[in-house]
Amino acid sequence: MKYLSTRGNASNLDFEGVTLAGLASDGGLYVPETWPRFSEAEIASMRGLSYIDLAVRVMTPFTKGSLSEAELKELCEAAYGRFSHAAVTPLVQLDSQHWLLELFHGPTLAFKDVALQLLGQLFEKFLSGSDKALTIVGATSGDTGSAAIDAVAGRERVEIFMLHPHNRISDVQRRQMTTVLAPNVHNIAIQGSFDDAQAMVKTMFNDPDVNSVLNVTAVNSINWARLMAQIVYYFAAALKLGAPERKVAFSVPTGNFGDVFAGYVAAQMGLPVERLIVATNVNDILHRALSRGDYSVSGVTPTSAPSMDIQVSSNFERLLFDLEGRDGSTTAARMKWFEQMGKMVLSADMRKRASFFASARADADETAGAMRWAYEQCGQIIDPHTAIGLHGARTANIAADVPVVTLATAHPAKFRDAVEQATGIRPALPGRVGNLFEREERYEVLPGEYAAVRDYILSNAARPALL
Numbered sequence: 515m516k517y518l519s520t521r522g523n524a525s526n527l528d529f530e531g532v533t534l535a536g537l538a539s540d541g542g543l544y545v546p547e548t549w550p551r552f553s554e555a556e557i558a559s560m561r562g563l564s565y566i567d568l569a570v571r572v573m574t575p576f577t578k579g580s581l582s583e584a585e586l587k588e589l590c591e592a593a594y595g596r597f598s599h600a601a602v603t604p605l606v607q608l609d610s611q612h613w614l615l616e617l618f619h620g621p622t623l624a625f626k627d628v629a630l631q632l633l634g635q636l637f638e639k640f641l642s643g644s645d646k647a648l649t650i651v652g653a654t655s656g657d658t659g660s661a662a663i664d665a666v667a668g669r670e671r672v673e674i675f676m677l678h679p680h681n682r683i684s685d686v687q688r689r690q691m692t693t694v695l696a697p698n699v700h701n702i703a704i705q706g707s708f709d710d711a712q713a714m715v716k717t718m719f720n721d722p723d724v725n726s727v728l729n730v731t732a733v734n735s736i737n738w739a740r741l742m743a744q745i746v747y748y749f750a751a752a753l754k755l756g757a758p759e760r761k762v763a764f765s766v767p768t769g770n771f772g773d774v775f776a777g778y779v780a781a782q783m784g785l786p787v788e789r790l791i792v793a794t795n796v797n798d799i800l801h802r803a804l805s806r807g808d809y810s811v812s813g814v815t816p817t818s819a820p821s822m823d824i825q826v827s828s829n830f831e832r833l834l835f836d837l838e839g840r841d842g843s844t845t846a847a848r849m850k851w852f853e854q855m856g857k858m859v860l861s862a863d864m865r866k867r868a869s870f871f872a873s874a875r876a877d878a879d880e881t882a883g884a885m886r887w888a889y890e891q892c893g894q895i896i897d898p899h900t901a902i903g904l905h906g907a908r909t910a911n912i913a914a915d916v917p918v919v920t921l922a923t924a925h926p927a928k929f930r931d932a933v934e935q936a937t938g939i940r941p942a943l944p945g946r947v948g949n950l951f952e953r954e955e956r957y958e959v960l961p962g963e964y965a966a967v968r969d970y971i972l973s974n975a976a977r978p979a980l981l
């Protein structure tokens with residue numbers, strides 16, 4: 515499979531290339547040249563497969579040319595063998611229409627493990643036997659950081675610098691990152707917001723002072739391999755609920771538009787998806803864009819769902835590229851304008867083409883209300899991110915005979931203060947995270963200025979192998 519940039523001005527790469535590159539050199543995001551498509555019979559034949567076998571079926575079209583099927587299977591076994599549930603992403607019924615897809619059975623209790631455990635394996639596979647080394651630089655609003663650090667801690671040829679907004683993530687989230695003391699792991703707390711941190715990472719990728727000495731790459735969901743891994747569980751859930759004969763809707767707690775974009779790809783590949791509900795909290799740029807065409811940046815409001823406290827959703831560019839008829843120069847012009855003006859308008863025509871997506875917004879009361887409903891009516895304790903998805907699922911206009919699957923993106927214990935406030939129940943941390951609160955923490959607090967962060971990284975990187 516060949517991949518091209520959404521901005522049409524970077525060289526095409528194969529799967530190995532896009533996995534190691536992250537962002538394209540023209541500032542765009544890599545997407546497959548075409549969406550592979552399964553026939554109805556092919557989808558029907560996936561029913562009953564184990565998660566790992568299903569993952570191999572769904573991902574093979576994307577990895578062709580870079581990995582054999584046997585190699586891909588080995589990597590999936592290593593990545594998903596670390597999950598605490600044999601089904602990897604089990605489905606739980608709430609009522610006659612609503613279901614939860616539990617994506618939090620990985621080592622760091624959030625759905626990002628599904629993608630990052632595989633990405634860690636892919637990095638090792640592609641770097642082994644070469645003299646290349648990678649410096650991962652990432653920004654996290656909480657969950658990406660711990661999942662990425664867990665996936666690469668102690669691995670050779672990979673070093674990671676992870677930026678998080680100081681005091682804006684939960685104590686569990688922070689400790690899951692800062693108590694990993696492997697020498698290839700560096701945590702940086704930025705005095706600023708997640709968007710400030712993410713903007714710095716983007717700047718760094720285009721900074722020759724950095725690129726001349728380090729082979730930097732991204733693990734944010736701008737990395738194609740992450741999105742690819744997330745397509746699998748849409749297939750897993752829909753197959754259990756009757757696909758391909760029956761349509762299924764999904765409600766997705768959304769921040770960077772990565773997870774929900776994976777659902778869009780699943781639909782492009784032939785999975786019968788009735789609707790994708792883009793569920794946001796009060797940081798609602800995507801809800802405004804999809805419902806009114808207003809994609810404009812405003813300040814970030816901290817909420818009980820910090821992994822969704824985002825104002826600019828990087829992966830939205832991948833959808834815009836498709837909505838523009840996959841025209842890279844139009845997308846590049848649109849993104850340049852947006853980066854300068856902080857806003858763009860989606861025409862009625864573009865919104866019509868995006869009408870496969872519904873959107874919803876949950877404020878603090880609605881989020882807490884959804885947590886209470888799940889607990890009181892269905893006996894399920896859910897985290898605030900999942901609650902925002904469930905609110906979207908229950909308020910969307912979906913026919914009663916279509917199952918609606920809410921993606922449960924984090925374990926409730928990861929956000930136990932908010933869960934306790936809403937339900938009175940304080941969920942216990944599962945045994946697999948160990949004695950998180952007794953371990954030593956290590957991280958550096960830096961001002962929210964690009965130069966300070968760049969200098970810190972340049973002076974602390976081991977530089978095991980230069981480009």
Ligand SMILES: *Cc1c(COP(=O)(O)O)cnc(C)c1O
Nearest residue numbers: 657769770771772773821923924
């Ligand atoms: C990252 C994250 C999200 C948002 O996912 P995107 O792919 O960024 O849209 C939602 N919930 C949780 C718990 C997360 O960690």
